[in-house]
Amino acid sequence: MFVLETGTEIPVVAPSGADGVLGLVWLVIALPLLGAAVLLLGGRLTDRWGHWLGTAMPVGSFVISLLMFVDLQGRDEEDRQVVKHLYDWIHVGGLRVDMDLLYDPLAALFLLLITGVGSLIHVYSIGYMEHDPRRRRFFGYLNLFVAAMLMLILSENYLGLFLGWEGVGLASYLLIGFWQHKHSAAQAAKKAFVINRVGDMGMVTAIFLAFTLFGSTSFTEISQRAGGASETAMTVLGILLLVGACGKSAQVPLQAWLLDAMEGPTPVSALIHAATMVTAGVYLIVRSNFVFDRAPDAQTAVVVVAVVSILWGAAIGCAKDDIKKALAGSTMSQIGYMMLGAGLGPAGYAFAIFHLLTHGFFKANMFLGAGSVMHGMDDDVDMRHYGLLQKAMPVTFLTFAMGYLAIIGFPGFSGFWSKDKIIEAAIADNWVVGVAAMLGAGVTGFYMTRLMLMTFFSQKRWRKGVHPHESPQVMTIPLIVLAALSVLGGGLLLGNWIIDWLTPVVGEEPEHDLPIPALAITLLVLLVVAAGVATAVALFQRQRVPEVAPTEVSFVTRAARAELYGNEINEGLVVGPGRRLVSGLLVFDRSGADGLFMGGGATVGALGDVLRKVQTGYVRSYALSVLIGVVLVAAAMLAVQL
Amino acid sequence: MTEYVVLSSILFTIGAVGVLVRRNAIVVFMCVELMLNASNLALVAFAKQHGNLEGQVAAFFVMVVAAAEVVVGLAIIMTIFRSRRSASVDDASLLKF
Numbered sequence: 001m002f003v004l005e006t007g008t009e010i011p012v013v014a015p016s017g018a019d020g021v022l023g024l025v026w027l028v029i030a031l032p033l034l035g036a037a038v039l040l041l042g043g044r045l046t047d048r049w050g051h052w053l054g055t056a057m058p059v060g061s062f063v064i065s066l067l068m069f070v071d072l073q074g075r076d077e078e079d080r081q082v083v084k085h086l087y088d089w090i091h092v093g094g095l096r097v098d099m100d101l102l103y104d105p106l107a108a109l110f111l112l113l114i115t116g117v118g119s120l121i122h123v124y125s126i127g128y129m130e131h132d133p134r135r136r137r138f139f140g141y142l143n144l145f146v147a148a149m150l151m152l153i154l155s156e157n158y159l160g161l162f163l164g165w166e167g168v169g170l171a172s173y174l175l176i177g178f179w180q181h182k183h184s185a186a187q188a189a190k191k192a193f194v195i196n197r198v199g200d201m202g203m204v205t206a207i208f209l210a211f212t213l214f215g216s217t218s219f220t221e222i223s224q225r226a227g228g229a230s231e232t233a234m235t236v237l238g239i240l241l242l243v244g245a246c247g248k249s250a251q252v253p254l255q256a257w258l259l260d261a262m263e264g265p266t267p268v269s270a271l272i273h274a275a276t277m278v279t280a281g282v283y284l285i286v287r288s289n290f291v292f293d294r295a296p297d298a299q300t301a302v303v304v305v306a307v308v309s310i311l312w313g314a315a316i317g318c319a320k321d322d323i324k325k326a327l328a329g330s331t332m333s334q335i336g337y338m339m340l341g342a343g344l345g346p347a348g349y350a351f352a353i354f355h356l357l358t359h360g361f362f363k364a365n366m367f368l369g370a371g372s373v374m375h376g377m378d379d380d381v382d383m384r385h386y387g388l389l390q391k392a393m394p395v396t397f398l399t400f401a402m403g404y405l406a407i408i409g410f411p412g413f414s415g416f417w418s419k420d421k422i423i424e425a426a427i428a429d430n431w432v433v434g435v436a437a438m439l440g441a442g443v444t445g446f447y448m449t450r451l452m453l454m455t456f457f458s459q460k461r462w463r464k465g466v467h468p469h470e471s472p473q474v475m476t477i478p479l480i481v482l483a484a485l486s487v488l489g490g491g492l493l494l495g496n497w498i499i500d501w502l503t504p505v506v507g508e509e510p511e512h513d514l515p516i517p518a519l520a521i522t523l524l525v526l527l528v529v530a531a532g533v534a535t536a537v538a539l540f541q542r543q544r545v546p547e548v549a550p551t552e553v554s555f556v557t558r559a560a561r562a563e564l565y566g567n568e569i570n571e572g573l574v575v576g577p578g579r580r581l582v583s584g585l586l587v588f589d590r591s592g593a594d595g596l597f598m599g600g601g602a603t604v605g606a607l608g609d610v611l612r613k614v615q616t617g618y619v620r621s622y623a624l625s626v627l628i629g630v631v632l633v634a635a636a637m638l639a640v641q642l
Numbered sequence: 643m644t645e646y647v648v649l650s651s652i653l654f655t656i657g658a659v660g661v662l663v664r665r666n667a668i669v670v671f672m673c674v675e676l677m678l679n680a681s682n683l684a685l686v687a688f689a690k691q692h693g694n695l696e697g698q699v700a701a702f703f704v705m706v707v708a709a710a711e712v713v714v715g716l717a718i719i720m721t722i723f724r725s726r727r728s729a730s731v732d733d734a735s736l737l738k739f
Contacts, residue, residue: 617738619670619731623661 018084033147039140054139055122062115100156120478127474145171157218176264188260195257199247206240223290238298245281256566262324266371275360285342302343310336314443319560349506355418358489362406365482369400376468383454390456392468399483406486414489428512445532453540646687653680
């Protein structure tokens with residue numbers, strides 16, 4: 001077994017066969033898949049009860065996940081990795097890929113998050129999509145998403161993971177463009193799909209490379225053989241996986257799609273573009289810990305991407321007036337924290353997953369809260385038209401406030417525990433990274449307070465004819481549950497439970513020496529966050545918020561409003577040159593390649609025009625040519641004989 | 643011996659020139675027969691000289707083929723003549739570019 005410099009061992013995946021309740025693991029995927037099939041193939045027949053079926057399926061999966069979790073917890077630590085072999089998938093020559101499901105502590109947590117938060121969002125959607133004529137189809141797509149996401153998490157090999165990876169990409173595309181009659185939604189869906197393809201190229205190449213290096217795509221076999229590969233190979237593999245992760249998790253430089261993805265219905269933004277799908281990149285890196293632990297350079301790349309994304313997303317979050325886009329910037333930033341944790345190696349894996357879970361709770365909560373606000377404000381998303389909603393929507397306000405306190409890291413709330421731990425691990429690793437992460441926390445405090453104040457406090461800036469009202473119970477109950485989870489999510493850290501729970505998967509957390517005591521770091525972070533909050537209060541509570549965004553603003557604000565020119569960078573660096581390359585190729589194709597072949601054809605045709613004149617139709621001329629031929633042949637034979 | 647070969651060559655040349663210069667299909671046909679018979683003469687002459695039967699057998703084959711050819715050829719000429727009222731080979735020149 002390979003031993004890290006820090007003295008910890010990189011764990012290998014060594015699963016045993018599934019028995020008892022764990023044998024039901026396939027049902028977790030099969031239920032939502034069945035739901036999607038019935039709803040999408042059943043057509044209008046299922047319109048009346050489709051949303052109930054669509055909600056029942058993830059709830060069923062959640063119940064099974066819970067039973068399996070209890071069973072897994074009752075086992076010995078070394079017995080907690082279980083594989084369920086479903087069927088032989090691809091057996092060709094040296095390539096053997098099986099449809100195997102790996103259920104281990106990491107997958108168990110994800111299963112609970114996806115099916116749990118997923119079920120709540122399904123329930124919420126019943127209310128949110130009530131007046132949409134295509135509600136049944138919406139639930140079909142949501143079920144499809146849940147099934148694909150579970151496939152991604154449960155697969156025992158990279159190929160099966162990729163199947164789910166593409167499945168969630170498809171579901172994301174379908175749901176972003178769910179209101180495809182809106183041009184912007186159709187465009188946003190296309191953009192998300194195309195940018196994700198860039199990441200997928202990295203992912204596919206990584207799978208090819210893994211197969212070339214290890215002759216297998218299975219986690220079990222790769223983790224057992226990884227010790228034999230060179231560090232260079234591992235670095236390349238790690239960077240390719242990172243490219244894939246960047247695409248799916250909207251990290252710089254493949255971040256531009258996430259803000260446009262907010263065109264989708266709000267429950268989609270909550271489920272796919274906040275709580276689950278966008279965290280798949282983090283999952284990928286944590287799952288591939290046996291690669292990254294052997295490739296310090298790839299880990300550095302992950303950390304760099306993460307830090308840039310934290311600050312990039314935070315800057316966007318500060319400038320957007322669209323409530324969903326501000327939350328999307330925040331999602332990007334928070335995923336940056338998870339990536340940072342994942343990039344720190346065994347010191348951060350568990351905290352990355354911990355933050356992923358707490359973020360899943362509080363961000364889903366806030367997105368659904370934003371949806372509830374929009375529901376009451378006639379689908380207006382501009383926060384400059386909100387204000388003083390805390391009286392009109394008390395439940396939404398209170399639940400949103402829980403999410404808000406969690407994300408800024410108010411002591412005791414879930415985000416406090418998870419973010420603090422990541423910053424602590426970052427400082428132990430490299431103080432520059434740590435300070436950047438701390439700064440990000442401060443900016444988070446600023447933009448979330450801004451969002452909170454502009455929406456629920458300050459002054460009424462409602463448009464004419466808008467009468468904000470509280471949402472129905474089917475929407476508020478999921479909010480209350482998620483708010484409770486946002487508050488209590490930190491409990492996972494009690495007695496270091498989550499760290500011990502994940503140790504069999506990601507390895508022992510190494511001892512690290514902090515330059516300053518942990519308590520001092522916590523206080524410092526709180527101080528920075530408090531400064532951010534105070535700035536926001538001074539700017540948005542003490543002063544009147546203008547109803548139209550001011551145009552006389554600094555360059556920094558303009559840049560942040562334009563998403564730090566992410567789209568322009570893509571346009572200038574990739575799309576523009578790509579388009580020029582294609583038009584150049586077109587010219588070459590038309591004049592060069594086509595010219596060669598068309599010219600060849602024309603030459604042969606012209607030659608034929610000349611040669612066909614030989615066919616006169618006069619028998620006597622044919623006779624003459626035969627005679628000449630005979631004479632020539634005879635002469636040739638004589639010449640050879642002589 | 644030489645005489646036979648010379649006569650055969652003369653007959654063959656007459657036949658070949660006739661095929662090339664004459665327009666009447668019947669005459670062209672006759673010239674073709676002349677060439678066949680010139681080669682028959684050569685075959686028989688060489689067979690006699692070498693004292694075996696192979697050349698003579700070949701001559702019989704040529705005769706049989708010539709007879710068959712006459713049957714088909716004359717029938718074609720007859721048909722063309724019926725439709726075109728002409729036996730000139732130059733008139734039947736539609737099969738061209």
